[in-house]
Amino acid sequence: MDYLDLPPLLEARGTVRLPGSKSISNRVLLLAALSEGETHIRDLLASDDVERMLDALRILGVDWVHEAGTNDYRVHGVGGAFPVKDAELFLGNAGTAFRPLTAALALSGGRYHLSGVARMHERPIGDLVDALRQIGADIDYLGNDGFPPLQLRPADIRGGGVVRVRGDVSSQFLTALLMALPLTGEEVVIEVVGELISRPYIAITLDLMARFGVSVTHQDWERFVVPGNARYRSPGTVYVEGDASSASYFLAAGAIGGGPVRVEGVGSSSIQGDVRFAEALQQIGAHVAMGDNWIEASAPVSGRLHAFDLDLNHIPDAAMTLAVAALFADGPCRLRNIASWRVKETDRIAAMATELRKVGAVVEEGADYLCVTPPAHLQPATIDTYDDHRMAMCFSLVSLGECRVRINDPKCVNKTFPGYFEAFAGVVRPVPVVAIDGPSASGKGTVGARVAEALGWQHLDSGSLYRLTALSAIQKGVELDDEAALAALASALPARFVGGNVLLGEVDVSDEIREEVCSVGASRVAVLPAVRAALFGRQRDFRKGPGLVAEGRDMGSAIFPDAEVKVFLTASAEARAERRYKQLIEKGLPAKLESLMQDLRERDARDAARAVAPLQQQPDAVLLDTTSMDVDAAVAFVLDLVRGRGLAPG
């Protein structure tokens, strides 16, 4: 499975230009297609769901042109029903294409077969089909009753009456009806049965229909009148606003990670209901500022967001972002009136609960609500995304808790925001890492510890983890080539690093692990892939603010390939043997220069020749040869590099 590892992040700040709104893009495309005249659509969203709509329109006989190098399109409207009367359409998991096309095609007098991915076939459409049948549409379910795939046939459509549609499962049914009914040419009254959810999405529909020349009136969002003799007419040029739901991740990033983070493309003049996410953020303590076409968010002065209890029916998509923001609140948070989550790209209530628990939250899940109690410390986790773009985008925010997170199947963001992770990386600052790799006894340990101390950063001596594994194995009588048993030992090592000391359980083994038997043992266990894998996460967990100095053999390659500073620290074998000899003698430990040299050479050879994580200078690492350099000079050299990159004050 494909995955993306996000490093622990220190802060978020910057500006993001949002991609076009999915809701507006797919509505405008359909309206432009049904219109008389050509529509120039600017800033259309480039994503999977919009592709599905564009492909379908092409198949249905709508001529459109993509203006190369832009997100602009020219759509030649067909001025009424679709000209192609027999077609098979595959609409992926795009609800914003499937529902409106079902309604428009049911009134187009042709034979159409509509299908999607497996999940699309689990998403209800019965309420829309029931409504369309009331005016004579001929629609059959080809799988389960109430769900796609569908077969549509030519039928005698009777406008001029009342259509009743349920409004409490998905507002897309009402949107689909509203946009299609002008095709009947007669006045139609729509009565909404049950409480209308996600109202702001209906407001988008009405606003866009009006721009295309059809004004629908309504009473209290319960009764809508689509006028007779209505025809869609191109308004000429339509600009697609930035996506307000996509904005939510960046605004939340600003509210969690310091900020300010500014999004451009939506603002106070937006027609999208999800801009009200900004209000919700403000209610929970964030600082929010807004202009016509931008919104900006930063963290509360106290640092932490406030616990909340909110009805989020009006912003169902952006509300998912609040569920993850709840991890950063100062108490339990309740998200109410979100039942529609259950029929989206996945059952989002269940998915959200499962994944929030993985990072340590206590979650209570109800039919239409979630309660999220944030953990004291976020736990690193591998997040499943359920082919749901919003799950992937939401959970990127966990990394702002200085917590690494792995996002499975990150490409699912292509549904609405193909460049999401690049845009996210553009406004966040990872916890910086200085990776110092090099051979045994090159002085990495001393230099690493001194650099960490000077910067006030964390320090990881990764070699000690291999040494501890070897020591533990020797103590427990585990053979040094029993890979499975050694890996089990490594993953459960009761190791602690206190001050400059290394503890195994309650015993200080700082000196013991430096003895030759542990050195040799470490280099033997370090060749075993399962042992390295067992120590992988433990090493990455040392990456905490304000920064980390990590030394070993594969810090800059396998463990922290994204380290900001990489140093390859080495010295001649003779110089290294002499240094180790002095160290041992000073500690009163027995040592022979000859045999130390011999051991070092053997270990160097083993470290460099092994199949997994061999010791090599990375192409992006700076070489530091300390053969004739003292420790102070080496430390100064590394500190200069760190400061030169702006990672610490000079």
Ligand code: DC
């Ligand atoms: O740096 P050191 O001498 O304490 O390392 C002990 C052994 O562990 C050495 O033989 C190489 C191995 N090691 C490794 O394979 N990868 C690391 N990141 C660190 C050490």
